[in-house]
Amino acid sequence: MKKNVLIIGAGGVGQVVAHKCAQHNRLLGDIHIASRNINKCLAIIDSIHEKGALQNRKGVLKAHRLDAMDTHATRELIEATGAQIVINVGHAFVNMSVLQACIETGAAYIDTAIHEDPTKICETPPWYANYEWKRKALCAEKGVTAILGCGFDPGVVNAYAALAVREYFDQVDSIDIIDINAGSHGKYFATNFNPEINFREFTGQVWSWQDGQWKSNKMFEVKRTDDLPVVGQQTAYLTGHDELHSLSQHLDVPNIRFWMGFGEHYINVFTVLRNLGLLSEKPVRLDNGQEVVPLQLVKAVLPDPASLAPSYVGKTCIGNIVKGTKDGKPREVFVYNVADHVEAYAEVGSQGISYTAGIPAAAAAILIAQGVWDVRKMVNVEELPYQPFINLMNDIGLPTQIRENGEDALVSFSDEALAAAA
Amino acid sequence: MKKNVLIIGAGGVGQVVAHKCAQHNRLLGDIHIASRNINKCLAIIDSIHEKGALQNRKGVLKAHRLDAMDTHATRELIEATGAQIVINVGHAFVNMSVLQACIETGAAYIDTAIHEDPTKICETPPWYANYEWKRKALCAEKGVTAILGCGFDPGVVNAYAALAVREYFDQVDSIDIIDINAGSHGKYFATNFNPEINFREFTGQVWSWQDGQWKSNKMFEVKRTDDLPVVGQQTAYLTGHDELHSLSQHLDVPNIRFWMGFGEHYINVFTVLRNLGLLSEKPVRLDNGQEVVPLQLVKAVLPDPASLAPSYVGKTCIGNIVKGTKDGKPREVFVYNVADHVEAYAEVGSQGISYTAGIPAAAAAILIAQGVWDVRKMVNVEELPYQPFINLMNDIGLPTQIRENGEDALVSFSDEALAAAA
Incomplete structure (x- = not known):
C-alpha cells in the first residue's frame, strides 16, 4: 500500500492527473506537482481549489520547482515529499532520469510515453529495448514497480x-x-x-x-x-x-x-x-x-x-x-x-486529448495505492490485469465500449x- | 565623366553587376566589390576571371570586407578606392547609410530596391518619401547623382x-x-x-x-x-x-x-x-x-x-x-x-531573376560614366531619358519588345x- 504522489510535469496532462489525484487524495495522500516552471504548478493548484476538487479538503497539495533531467534533485524531492508514487508526465526526455530516481528511492514509477533522446528520431525497434527495458532486471531486483506507457495510447x-x-x-x-x-x-x-x-x-x-x-x-x-x-x-x-x-x-x-x-x-x-x-x-x-x-x-x-x-x-x-x-x-x-x-x-480544465492521456495515469496510481497493480517490477500495461483498470476508468471518466x-x-x-x- | 565603380553586395545581383561592369571596364575603370562576407566577393572575382569577362585584362578588380550599415566605413572605402560610382545591391536595409556616404564623398549612387527599416513592414505610401526622398534637396544642393530603383522592377x-x-x-x-x-x-x-x-x-x-x-x-x-x-x-x-x-x-x-x-x-x-x-x-x-x-x-x-x-x-x-x-x-x-x-x-553565373535586376544597374553605371545619366540630383528612373537606357540594354542582354x-x-x-x- 503505497501513498503520497509526486506528479512531474505541469502541462495539459499534468493538469488532468493532478485534478484526478486530488479527487482521490483520501487514498493517495499528499499530492505534489513539480515542473521547471513552478508557476504552471501553482496555476494547476489554483484550478484544483477553484473546482473544489480535493476530496480531503485538508490534504497536502504543493508545488515544486524541479529540473527532472537532474536525477539527484528528483531523488531529493521524492525523499523530501515522502512520495511513494511518481507519475511522470513531463517531457519525454526525462523518463530515464526520473526512473533512476525512483529506483534509488523505491518509489513506484508511472509514465505515459516512451523515453526519447532529444538528438535522435525514430530509433531501432522495439523502442522500449533502447532505454526503459535496460532497467527491467534492476527494477525486479529492487522490487520497484514501474508501469510504462500508461496514458491512453500507449496505455x-x-x-x-x-x-x-x-x-x-x-x-x-x-x-x-x-x-x-x-x-x-x-x-x-x-x-x-x-x-x-x-x-x-x-x-x-x-x-x-x-x-x-x-x-x-x-x-x-x-x-x-x-x-x-x-x-x-x-x-x-x-x-x-x-x-x-x-x-x-x-x-x-x-x-x-x-x-x-x-x-x-x-x-x-x-x-x-x-x-x-x-x-x-x-x-x-x-x-x-x-x-x-x-x-x-x-x-x-x-x-x-x-x-x-x-x-x-x-x-x-x-x-x-x-x-x-x-x-x-x-x-x-x-x-x-x-x-x-x-x-x-x-471537469478538469483540460481538453480531451490531455484528458484521455491523464486519467489512465491517475488510475494506475490509484491501483498501485490499492496494491492491485503494485507489482514490484517493470511492466507495460498489457502485462497487468486489465479488469480493475477498465472498471476503475469506467467510474472516473473513460468508459470502455465494445x-x-x-x-x-x-x-x-x-x-x-x-x-x-x- | 565619372569612373571607378564600387559594387556593394555580393549576392546573385552583385554577381551580375560585377560581371557586366567587368565587361565594360575600359569605360568604367577600376571595379571593387564589397560585402560583409569577403569570400562571396572573392568567389565573384574568381568567376569573372574564369569567364575571362574583364574587357581590359589589366584592369583593377578587388574584393573588400565592408559593413555597409556603417556610413563612416563606407565613406572610407569610397575614398580609398577612388570610386566615383557606387552600385548598392546589398541588403535593402543599407540604402540610407550608403547614400549618405555617397553624399559625403560626391560619388554617384545607384540602387535597385527601396530602403527598408528591418523593424517595419509596408509603411505609409509613397514609400520613397519615408527615406530616400528626404535626401533629394541635399543631393541637388551637393550635385550628387542618385538613381533610385534601377533594377528591372523597379527600374x-x-x-x-x-x-x-x-x-x-x-x-x-x-x-x-x-x-x-x-x-x-x-x-x-x-x-x-x-x-x-x-x-x-x-x-x-x-x-x-x-x-x-x-x-x-x-x-x-x-x-x-x-x-x-x-x-x-x-x-x-x-x-x-x-x-x-x-x-x-x-x-x-x-x-x-x-x-x-x-x-x-x-x-x-x-x-x-x-x-x-x-x-x-x-x-x-x-x-x-x-x-x-x-x-x-x-x-x-x-x-x-x-x-x-x-x-x-x-x-x-x-x-x-x-x-x-x-x-x-x-x-x-x-x-x-x-x-x-x-x-x-x-553568361554571368546567375539565374534570370538576378540577371534582370543586375543588368539595368550596370547599365546605369555605364550611362553615368558616359555622362548621359550623370544628372547631379536624386531621380527615379522615369525621370531620366529612357532612350539611351533601352538602347544600351538591347545591346547588353535585356532587349525591349513591344x-x-x-x-x-x-x-x-x-x-x-x-x-x-x-
Missing part, C-alpha cells in the same frame, strides 16, 4: 489488446489501433500536445508490426477510412507509435498497427514544415550567428496546447479494431472509448472476475 | 512607363506591371532573392494606385490571368511594389498596379508560413531563452538564392500593359522583356532620337 489500448486476446478470441490475426480526434480547437493550426514531441512521431520512419516482423513505411504513405462510433467516417494514417514496441513483444499477434487520424489541412501544414526543414531537431546557423533548432522555433510560434482547452469542442474516439477467430469462426470487435472535449474541460456486429456495449467486470484476475 | 519598368506615356499615348488610363518568372529551380521551395526581403513584399498591406489614390488590399486577394509572349497563360496577383511609389507621383496616370506571378504551390507554402507566424520580423522567445526572428530562421533553412542558378531553366517575362487613347482611339500595348535563366547563367495587336517588335532609338533626348 489503455494495451489493456484493450490484452482484453481482446484473452477474452474475445482464440486466435488474433490483427490489432489496428485507431486514434481519432474529431474535435476542433478553432485555431489555424495547433498540436494537441507538445509540438516538439508530437512532430517527432511523424518525421522519421513509420514502424509497424506486420506478419510477425517490423515493417518500415513513410508517413502518410498508407491510410484507411473507417466508420466509427459517434465520430463517423474518419481517415487515419499508418503511424509509428510506442505501444507497437511492447505489444509486438508480449502478445502472439502477427499484425499490430497504429493509425492516427489527420485532416488534409494538418497534413498540408505538416508537409510544408517538414519539407522546408522546419521540423528538424538539428540546429541551423542564422546570418547573425545564432544556432537555432527549427523545431523549437516552430513550437514557440504555435499555440500552447494547454491554451486550446477552453474553446475545444467535439469528441475523440480511440480504440482497437481486433480481428481473429473464436470457436472456429472469424470474429471482429472494436474496443474503444469516446471522450468529449467540453466535458473534459468542465462494438460487435454494429452493437455497442459497456465493458465491465464482475467482482468474481476481479477476484479471479487478482 | 526598367519605370522607363517603360515613361516610354509609353511619352510616345504611344495621348492619355494613359492604366499601367499594369506584370512580373512572371516561368522558370523552374527544381527545389521544393525557394525564393529567387533574399527571402527576408522577398517575403516582406507580401506580408503587409498591398498598396496600389487606383483612380488617382492609394488603395489597400490583402495579398492574394486580387488576381489576373494574361496570355503573355513566350511564357503563355500566366496568373499574377496584385502585389505592393516599389515602383508604384514613384510612378504615381511622377506620371499623370490614374491607375498603376503591380502584379506578380505565383504558382499555387508557392502560395500554399507562403500561406502556411505566414499564418503560423514564421514570416514575422518580430523576435519570439524559445523555451531555452533564445530570442529568434522567425523570418531569419526561414531564410536559414531555405536554399541560398544564388545556389539555384546552375539548375534553373525557363524564362522570365516582365513588362507593362498600358491602356489609354491615342489620336482619339483606344490603344493597348505591352512593353516587355523576356530573359532566359540558362543563358543568364552561361506587343500591339498580337505583333511583337524590338524597341530601339535612332541616333537622332538619342540626340533629341540628351
Whole structure:
C-alpha cells in the first residue's frame, strides 16, 4: 500500500492527473506537482481549489520547482515529499532520469510515453529495448514497480489488446489501433500536445508490426477510412507509435498497427514544415550567428496546447479494431472509448486529448495505492490485469465500449472476475 | 565623366553587376566589390576571371570586407578606392547609410530596391518619401547623382512607363506591371532573392494606385490571368511594389498596379508560413531563452538564392500593359522583356531573376560614366531619358519588345532620337 504522489510535469496532462489525484487524495495522500516552471504548478493548484476538487479538503497539495533531467534533485524531492508514487508526465526526455530516481528511492514509477533522446528520431525497434527495458532486471531486483506507457495510447489500448486476446478470441490475426480526434480547437493550426514531441512521431520512419516482423513505411504513405462510433467516417494514417514496441513483444499477434487520424489541412501544414526543414531537431546557423533548432522555433510560434482547452469542442474516439477467430469462426470487435472535449474541460480544465492521456495515469496510481497493480517490477500495461483498470476508468471518466456486429456495449467486470484476475 | 565603380553586395545581383561592369571596364575603370562576407566577393572575382569577362585584362578588380550599415566605413572605402560610382545591391536595409556616404564623398549612387527599416513592414505610401526622398534637396544642393530603383522592377519598368506615356499615348488610363518568372529551380521551395526581403513584399498591406489614390488590399486577394509572349497563360496577383511609389507621383496616370506571378504551390507554402507566424520580423522567445526572428530562421533553412542558378531553366517575362487613347482611339500595348535563366547563367553565373535586376544597374553605371545619366540630383528612373537606357540594354542582354495587336517588335532609338533626348 503505497501513498503520497509526486506528479512531474505541469502541462495539459499534468493538469488532468493532478485534478484526478486530488479527487482521490483520501487514498493517495499528499499530492505534489513539480515542473521547471513552478508557476504552471501553482496555476494547476489554483484550478484544483477553484473546482473544489480535493476530496480531503485538508490534504497536502504543493508545488515544486524541479529540473527532472537532474536525477539527484528528483531523488531529493521524492525523499523530501515522502512520495511513494511518481507519475511522470513531463517531457519525454526525462523518463530515464526520473526512473533512476525512483529506483534509488523505491518509489513506484508511472509514465505515459516512451523515453526519447532529444538528438535522435525514430530509433531501432522495439523502442522500449533502447532505454526503459535496460532497467527491467534492476527494477525486479529492487522490487520497484514501474508501469510504462500508461496514458491512453500507449496505455489503455494495451489493456484493450490484452482484453481482446484473452477474452474475445482464440486466435488474433490483427490489432489496428485507431486514434481519432474529431474535435476542433478553432485555431489555424495547433498540436494537441507538445509540438516538439508530437512532430517527432511523424518525421522519421513509420514502424509497424506486420506478419510477425517490423515493417518500415513513410508517413502518410498508407491510410484507411473507417466508420466509427459517434465520430463517423474518419481517415487515419499508418503511424509509428510506442505501444507497437511492447505489444509486438508480449502478445502472439502477427499484425499490430497504429493509425492516427489527420485532416488534409494538418497534413498540408505538416508537409510544408517538414519539407522546408522546419521540423528538424538539428540546429541551423542564422546570418547573425545564432544556432537555432527549427523545431523549437516552430513550437514557440504555435499555440500552447494547454491554451486550446477552453474553446475545444467535439469528441475523440480511440480504440482497437481486433480481428481473429473464436470457436472456429472469424470474429471482429472494436474496443474503444469516446471522450468529449467540453466535458473534459468542465471537469478538469483540460481538453480531451490531455484528458484521455491523464486519467489512465491517475488510475494506475490509484491501483498501485490499492496494491492491485503494485507489482514490484517493470511492466507495460498489457502485462497487468486489465479488469480493475477498465472498471476503475469506467467510474472516473473513460468508459470502455465494445462494438460487435454494429452493437455497442459497456465493458465491465464482475467482482468474481476481479477476484479471479487478482 | 565619372569612373571607378564600387559594387556593394555580393549576392546573385552583385554577381551580375560585377560581371557586366567587368565587361565594360575600359569605360568604367577600376571595379571593387564589397560585402560583409569577403569570400562571396572573392568567389565573384574568381568567376569573372574564369569567364575571362574583364574587357581590359589589366584592369583593377578587388574584393573588400565592408559593413555597409556603417556610413563612416563606407565613406572610407569610397575614398580609398577612388570610386566615383557606387552600385548598392546589398541588403535593402543599407540604402540610407550608403547614400549618405555617397553624399559625403560626391560619388554617384545607384540602387535597385527601396530602403527598408528591418523593424517595419509596408509603411505609409509613397514609400520613397519615408527615406530616400528626404535626401533629394541635399543631393541637388551637393550635385550628387542618385538613381533610385534601377533594377528591372523597379527600374526598367519605370522607363517603360515613361516610354509609353511619352510616345504611344495621348492619355494613359492604366499601367499594369506584370512580373512572371516561368522558370523552374527544381527545389521544393525557394525564393529567387533574399527571402527576408522577398517575403516582406507580401506580408503587409498591398498598396496600389487606383483612380488617382492609394488603395489597400490583402495579398492574394486580387488576381489576373494574361496570355503573355513566350511564357503563355500566366496568373499574377496584385502585389505592393516599389515602383508604384514613384510612378504615381511622377506620371499623370490614374491607375498603376503591380502584379506578380505565383504558382499555387508557392502560395500554399507562403500561406502556411505566414499564418503560423514564421514570416514575422518580430523576435519570439524559445523555451531555452533564445530570442529568434522567425523570418531569419526561414531564410536559414531555405536554399541560398544564388545556389539555384546552375539548375534553373525557363524564362522570365516582365513588362507593362498600358491602356489609354491615342489620336482619339483606344490603344493597348505591352512593353516587355523576356530573359532566359540558362543563358543568364552561361553568361554571368546567375539565374534570370538576378540577371534582370543586375543588368539595368550596370547599365546605369555605364550611362553615368558616359555622362548621359550623370544628372547631379536624386531621380527615379522615369525621370531620366529612357532612350539611351533601352538602347544600351538591347545591346547588353535585356532587349525591349513591344506587343500591339498580337505583333511583337524590338524597341530601339535612332541616333537622332538619342540626340533629341540628351
